[in-house]
Amino acid sequence: xxxxxxxxxxxxxxxxIKRYKWLSxxxxxxxLLSVLGYLFxxxxxxxxxxxxAVILPTASKVVAEDGxxxxxxxxxxxxxxxxxxxxxxxxxxFIAMEDQRFYEHAGIxxxxxxxxxYRDILAMSKVEGGSTITQxxxxxxxxxxDKTWMRKTKEVMASVYLERxxxxxxxxELYLNQIYxxxxxxxxxxxxxxxxxKDIEDLSIEEGAVFAAMVKAPNAYSPHNDIEAAKQRRxxxxxxxxxxxxxxxxxxxxxxxxxxxxxxxxxxxxxWLDDYFAYVLEEVEATxxxxxxxxxxxxxxxxxxxxxxxxxxxxxxxxDSDFYHxxxxxxxxxFVLMEQETGQLKALIAGRDFQLNDTNHLLTKKQPxxxxxxxxxxxxxxxxxxxxxxxxxPDMDIDYDGYRxxxxxxxxxxxxxxxxxxxxxxNAPAVWLLDQIGISYSKSILKKMNITINDxxxxxxxxxxxxxxTPVQTAEGYRxxxxxxxWLEARSVRAVxxxxxxxxxxxxxxxxxxxxxxxxxxxxxxxxxxTKEGTGTAGEYAKALAGKTGSTQHPERAGAVKDAWxxxxxxxxxxxxxxxxxxxxxxxxxTTGSEAATRLTKAILTELDKRVSLTENFEQPDDVEDxxxxxxxxxxxxxxxxxxxGGFTLLQGELDWSPAEDKRIVYRIYERGEDEDHLIDEVxxxxxxxxxxxxxxxTGEYYVVPYNPLTEQTGEPSNxxxxxxxx
Numbered sequence: 001x002x003x004x005x006x007x008x009x010x011x012x013x014x015x016x017i018k019r020y021k022w023l024s025x026x027x028x029x030x031x032l033l034s035v036l037g038y039l040f041x042x043x044x045x046x047x048x049x050x051x052x053a054v055i056l057p058t059a060s061k062v063v064a065e066d067g068x069x070x071x072x073x074x075x076x077x078x079x080x081x082x083x084x085x086x087x088x089x090x091x092x093x094f095i096a097m098e099d100q101r102f103y104e105h106a107g108i109x110x111x112x113x114x115x116x117x118y119r120d121i122l123a124m125s126k127v128e129g130g131s132t133i134t135q136x137x138x139x140x141x142x143x144x145x146d147k148t149w150m151r152k153t154k155e156v157m158a159s160v161y162l163e164r165x166x167x168x169x170x171x172x173e174l175y176l177n178q179i180y181x182x183x184x185x186x187x188x189x190x191x192x193x194x195x196x197x198k199d200i201e202d203l204s205i206e207e208g209a210v211f212a213a214m215v216k217a218p219n220a221y222s223p224h225n226d227i228e229a230a231k232q233r234r235x236x237x238x239x240x241x242x243x244x245x246x247x248x249x250x251x252x253x254x255x256x257x258x259x260x261x262x263x264x265x266x267x268x269x270x271x272w273l274d275d276y277f278a279y280v281l282e283e284v285e286a287t288x289x290x291x292x293x294x295x296x297x298x299x300x301x302x303x304x305x306x307x308x309x310x311x312x313x314x315x316x317x318x319x320d321s322d323f324y325h326x327x328x329x330x331x332x333x334x335f336v337l338m339e340q341e342t343g344q345l346k347a348l349i350a351g352r353d354f355q356l357n358d359t360n361h362l363l364t365k366k367q368p369x370x371x372x373x374x375x376x377x378x379x380x381x382x383x384x385x386x387x388x389x390x391x392x393x394p395d396m397d398i399d400y401d402g403y404r405x406x407x408x409x410x411x412x413x414x415x416x417x418x419x420x421x422x423x424x425x426x427n428a429p430a431v432w433l434l435d436q437i438g439i440s441y442s443k444s445i446l447k448k449m450n451i452t453i454n455d456x457x458x459x460x461x462x463x464x465x466x467x468x469x470t471p472v473q474t475a476e477g478y479r480x481x482x483x484x485x486x487w488l489e490a491r492s493v494r495a496v497x498x499x500x501x502x503x504x505x506x507x508x509x510x511x512x513x514x515x516x517x518x519x520x521x522x523x524x525x526x527x528x529x530x531t532k533e534g535t536g537t538a539g540e541y542a543k544a545l546a547g548k549t550g551s552t553q554h555p556e557r558a559g560a561v562k563d564a565w566x567x568x569x570x571x572x573x574x575x576x577x578x579x580x581x582x583x584x585x586x587x588x589x590x591t592t593g594s595e596a597a598t599r600l601t602k603a604i605l606t607e608l609d610k611r612v613s614l615t616e617n618f619e620q621p622d623d624v625e626d627x628x629x630x631x632x633x634x635x636x637x638x639x640x641x642x643x644x645x646g647g648f649t650l651l652q653g654e655l656d657w658s659p660a661e662d663k664r665i666v667y668r669i670y671e672r673g674e675d676e677d678h679l680i681d682e683v684x685x686x687x688x689x690x691x692x693x694x695x696x697x698x699t700g701e702y703y704v705v706p707y708n709p710l711t712e713q714t715g716e717p718s719n720x721x722x723x724x725x726x727x
Contacts, residue, residue, distance in 0.1 A: 053141040056080060056177055058299025058499050059190070062280050064306045065494070071269075071277040075296040080499055081189035081200045083173040090188060090200075090208035091172060092246040097212045097237050099133040100244060102172070106163050108132060108156050134159045137175045181211065182218035182225070195223060197263030205247065206255045209237040223260045231260055272315035275350040276306045278360055280492050287506050288496055299499030304492050305344035310337060313607045314347045323600040324352075324579060325592040327560075333597075334361035335604065336471045336490075336576040340479050340569070343488040343509055345472070359582050365468040366578060369550030369594070370425045370535075371565045372463035374523055375477045377434045378422055380445040382519040384437060389419045389522050389627055390710040393429045403458055405431045417711045419630055422526045423534035425549060427462055434461040448512045449477045449487045463550055471576040474567045479574045481524045481546070484621060485515030518624045525627035527569065528618065531598075536566065539599035541606055543614045544571055549594035560589035566597035570605065571615040577601045633706040633715035634660040636667075641702060641721040643694065653691035653723045657704055665706050672701035672720065682707070691723070699724035 059074035083091070095102050108131075131139070138158035162171055181191040188211050192200045196207055213233035214221045223230040235256045242252040284290050284302055294300075314335050317323075324331035337347040350360045381387040395413045397404060405427045412428060421429035434442055435458055442460060443453065451473055455465050472490050480487050489510040496504045515523070527546035530536040535549040547568035554560035562584045568575040577597040581588035590596075608614065620626050639657045655669065663685030670677045683689055694700060700723040706715040 054174065055297075056174065056187075057297040060295040060298055060300040060302065062277055062302045062304055064304055064308055066308060068273075068306075068308045070273045070280070070304065070306065073281070073292065073295045076186045077184050077190055078177060078186035078299075079189040079193065080177050080187065080299050083169050083176075085200050086173075086176060086188065087201065087203055087208065089205045089241075089246065090203055090211065091176070092244070093205075093208045093212035093237055093241055094133070094172075094176065094215070096240040096244040096246060098136070098215060102133050103168055105132060105134075106160065108135060108159050131155065132159065133175050134162055134171055137171060137178060138162055140178055140180075141174075179215055180218050181214060182222040193263075195262050205241075205251070206234065206238065206258055206260075209234045209241065209255070210260060212237045223262050227260060234260065270312075271353075272311050272349070274356050275315070275354045275360075275362070276304065276311060276345075276348045276492065278350060278354070278356055279345075279348050279362055280304055282360075282363060283492050284496065287491075287493065288504055290496070300504075301497045301501070303494040303496070305339075305346060305494050306348070306492070307346040309611060310347040310608060311349075313611070314349050314604050317600060317604045317607065318349050318352050320600075320603070323596050323603075325596060326581065326590045327588060330581060330588060331579065331590065332361060332582055333577065333579040333600070334471050335578075335600070336362065336475045336574075337604070338472075338475045338479065338490050338574045340482050340572060340574050343476070343479070343490050344494075345490050345492040346573070348492065361578060361582075362471055365470055366563050366580065367465055367468045367552045368463040368474060369552045369563060369565055370427075370430075370463060371474055371548050371550030371567050372465070372469075373422070373425070373430045373461060374481070374527065374548055375449065375451070375474075376442045376446055377430050377437070377461050378418060378526070379481070379515055379519060379523050380442050381418070381433050381437050382522055383445065383515050384441075387418060387433065387437075389526060390417045390630075392417055392711055392713065393421065394432050395421070395426055395429050396432075397428070398432060400431070400435060400458055403431075405458075405462065417630070417713075419526055419529070422548075423529045425530075425535045430461040431458050434458055445514060446477075448514045449473070449480065450489065450510070451477060463552065471578050474565070475574045475576040478527075478548075478567050478569055478576075480514045481520045481527065482569050482571070482574065483520070484517040485513060485520040487512040487514045517621055521621060521624040522627050524569065524618065529630070531568075535594065536598050538595035539602035541602035541609075543605070543609060543616055544618050545569070545602070545605070546618070547575075547598070547601070549598055551593040554584060554589045556584070556586040557589040560591070561593045562589065564590055564592070564594045564597045566594055566601050568601050568605070571618055573605075575601050575605070628664075628710060631662055631664055631708045631710050632660070633665065633708055633713065635716060636704055636706065636718035639702070639704055639718040639721045641723040643723065651694055653694045653700065653702075655689045655691065655702055655704070655721065655723075657687045657718060659685065659687035660706075664709060666709055668705045668707050668714070670703050670705060670717070672703070677703075694723060 056078060057074065057076045058078050058080040059072045061072045062070040064070060135155050139155050142158050177187040177189065179188070180186055181188070183194065185191050185194055189200045191211055192198050192203050195210070196203065210223060210230060213230065213236065219225060221230050221233045238247070238252045238255050241247050242249055280302060281292065281295070284295070285292070290298070290300065314337060318333060318335060324333065332351050334351060335347065335349040336345065338345050348362055350362045351358060354360070382389070392415045395416045397412055407427050408425070416426060416429055418429070439456060439458070439460060446453065451469055453460065453465055476487060476490050491509055498504060524546050527548055530549070531545045531547050536547050545568055547566055550563070550565035551561050552563040554562040562580060564579040566577050577600050579597050579600070580590060605614065636657050639655065642654045644652050644654050659665070659667070666682050666684050668682040669680050669689050671680050681689065701720055702723060703720050704718040
């Protein structure tokens with residue numbers, strides 16, 4: 001009975017299905033499509049989602065120790081801030097204005113989405129806006145270039161995916177960092193600094209409301225573009241915050257009565273920052289392996305050693321046209337100031353009017369001229385132990401297998417001390433000495449100072465290099481003379497932090513012991529003499545200074561200068577100044593040499609000394625012997641003689657002359673002989689000599705010759721005097 005009844009019921013259903021077949025198919029199909037559509041929206045978001053887009057490009061910035069921002073590097077100008085940094089009232093302003101049910105919905109507002117999809121389908125294009133914060137984020141992250149009629153559907157799919165895989169806090173943090181805030185700004189962190197000169201943590205309620213007001217139309221509601229429209233829109237946000245209970249009505253009225261007070265925006269940034277900024281970018285890539293593209297997206301903070309005051313002093317002095325004398329106004333220059341104790345680069349000027357993407361003269365190798373002599377010749381020679389500052393070396397016209405060199409003045413002294421050769425920047429002695437110590441040995445010393453050259457000729461002594469060296473390399477090299485012979489790699493970067501403020505690790509500064517402390521001190525003393533009595537006397541600077549000038553011949557203009565240098569050393573800093581043209585052509589040449597670079601350096605140091613008093617004298621290290629001052633032999637032309645009673649022989653001969661002030665000079669007394677003259681004695685530092693035994697029956701003739709015990713040189717003989725007894 002029951003089986004029969006069941007059979008009848010099944011037959012009845014089947015009969016109904018056959019009668020309403022198409023209706024059944026339609027209903028089943030709609031149900032299946034609904035399920036599939038639901039599943040597609042729920043699980044299809046992963047095909048719209050792009051994990052790379054969620055990693056927001058964040059600007060990297062270069063910051064000096066005092067907080068001065070040298071520059072930013074970005075693909076999108078965004079300073080990423082965490083939700084913990086963003087005040088609650090800023091979050092509330094955005095939620096009140098854009099999505100009151102943000103913490104309740106699952107990413108979409110069904111009525112708004114249905115209406116938007118319906119209108120988009122009718123128009124076959126996107127015509128409907130208005131969406132949740134999650135939808136706005138999904139659209140801006142994944143669909144900014146999608147113009148298809150399916151865009152709203154994709155937006156919903158991506159929104160659902162975000163809600164399923166991210167917390168509300170994460171979504172809100174991404175949203176507040178992603179939104180466009182006009183003027184090329186992205187995110188509330190960047191906007192806080194730009195509009196109000198504040199960190200995001202310090203943003204007030206009414207200031208946060210300004211940002212929430214701008215979302216709908218950033219350019220239209222930017223306070224910089226339309227202050228009245230921005231205020232009206234801000235007041236609407238405050239009204240909405242009051243409606244949502246975020247602030248009281250009394251607060252709302254009080255805040256609506258305030259004006260929008262913005263941070264003034266300078267049209268141009270300080271022009272002296274680009275020089276240092278450009279150098280830092282090169283160093284970051286070399287030492288940290290961070291490319292420009294990585295910096296544009298990574299949100300790194302690069303802390304640098306630049307001293308803004310010194311940087312500005314150097315820049316200002318570099319603008320003085322009095323230091324630039326050439327065939328036209330295109331004369332350029334560069335300047336380096338490095339703290340000698342630490343190797344920290346405190347000031348870097350890459351050009352007189354340098355801008356990013358210009359030729360960076362700090363990084364461009366140039367022929368150093370005579371600046372090379374202490375590094376390649378005199379320092380290495382003393383380090384060998386075979387040559388000392390007062391050793392005499394040839395100053396002659398010598399043919400080195402076809403290579404000959406002239407001194408600047410065209411004169412040769414026959415021989416000079418190394419000290420004199422350095423002070424007067426003589427070419428011939430430097431080339432001779434390099435030939436003696438050997439080019440390979442010289443290059444091995446240079447390599448310790450990170451100066452690697454391919455040149456093989458004796459022109460190395462004069463800085464006649466094929467590719468040259470950079471101003472920073474010269475500063476690093478000259479530091480060895482102030483630091484007991486230690487070479488230290490110069491650094492502009494103090495530290496690099498990623499966007500999570502974790503410090504990146506890099507190799508420590510390279511160090512190398514190049515010279516012993518005595519060699520370094522001797523070289524420093526000789527370079528000090530260069531600034532006092534040699535080629536580095538141009539300009540005025542009253543404190544301790546050592547240094548070396550350098551200039552190179554112009555390749556296309558006879559008698560003209562191509563490069564002019566001065567590398568200086570003070571107890572605190574090492575400097576390197578270069579003046580020249582970017583391209584040395586027949587039309588581009590200097591009309592003055594290294595004196596211009598010397599005066600420029602001294603002018604910068606003088607201004608720096610006004611800011612922080614620099615040291616008066618170099619302090620001699622405990623482990624070295626001081627280098628004696630050079631001895632200048634006098635000309636003696638007032639030698640006189642007389643006979644006096646006294647002594648064992650009753651009669652004595654007395655010789656008198658005017659001695660020099662330098663008591664180290666030895667005076668050798670000679671008696672004229674028939675065949676040869678005889679050295680009878682010598683006295684030190686005095687102008688009198690007594691001859692105990694004289695022959696009263698003949699006339700004795702005498703003269704005095706000054707002698708330099710440092711160089712073992714003798715001077716010119718004095719006038720001849722006769723000692724005779726007049727009966």
